[in-house]
Amino acid sequence: MAEADQSADATTFIEFMLCALRDAISEAVATDQVTDQVATLIRAIGDGEPGSNELMKALGLTHRPTFRGNYLNPALKGDLIERTQPDSPRSPTQRYRLTRKGHRWLQRQAGV
Template sequence: MIISKSFNSWLIEPNILNDLTPFEEDKIFREAIVNSLIHREYSNAYVAKMVIGKDKVVFENANRPHNYGEIDPNNFEPFPKNPTISKLFREIGLADELGSGVKNMYKYSKLYGGSDPKLVEEDIFRTTVLLQSDTPQATEQVTEQVIKKFCSKPKSTTEIMEHLGLKHREHFRSSILKPLLEKGVLMLTIPNKPNSPKQRYITKR
């Protein structure tokens, strides 16, 4: 697989699946690369690519189409192209059940760029992720909007983290939850007992 940026190309190091970015929100890239490895048509010599542009990232991969055209996540039937490889990735914790890749691409793309990805299945499978901005501030703004919408009804810390695809509780509490409480974006449902196990968070109206 090749990553292309401007006129430079690099081979992906083995640990890139775990170290692509420092932010949990950026799992979109790991998800796209894992999907490429699992669903690739290995009899085709076409080189898999991750092309980084100013406003988008495009993933290209050799494919054996089950259907042709843009994938609609609401009307999508998953098809196992490489069952043995899929099983391996599930066993090492880099993949979930069949069809989860498309769902995760839509989930993480919203967090990263604020919009849905474009998945087009042809002889070359193309995934396009739009970039809202390359600044941390933009990523924070997108995350804030996602949380505000999700917390229209009271949610626990665990529920919010699961919705965002986050696992590191302390990072979430200090870097995301606390700033939103201080800014008045969220409010406590039990304000006099902030550490209550029954504590929930709701968007301030």
């Protein structure tokens, strides 16, 4: 922004503000689209890195296809969680953690 002040050109400032607005809007849209199931999953993960069996137990689920279809896959597609081993999605030691976007969502829900 100092660059824009020195050159008396508002283009840099306008580009900066448009990018900031785009990011804020996309976060707001993503927050609105979080289902109850995904919200429950995000809260269950918190600051940890649980595996799928731990998550299913914490959520009280026994049917793996339901867990994948309603909880895990939507959270992964929404970039709210990520795999600890992205190159080995079917690894028996696969775990999950919140992304920066997931942490921000969780903080917003807590009123932080």
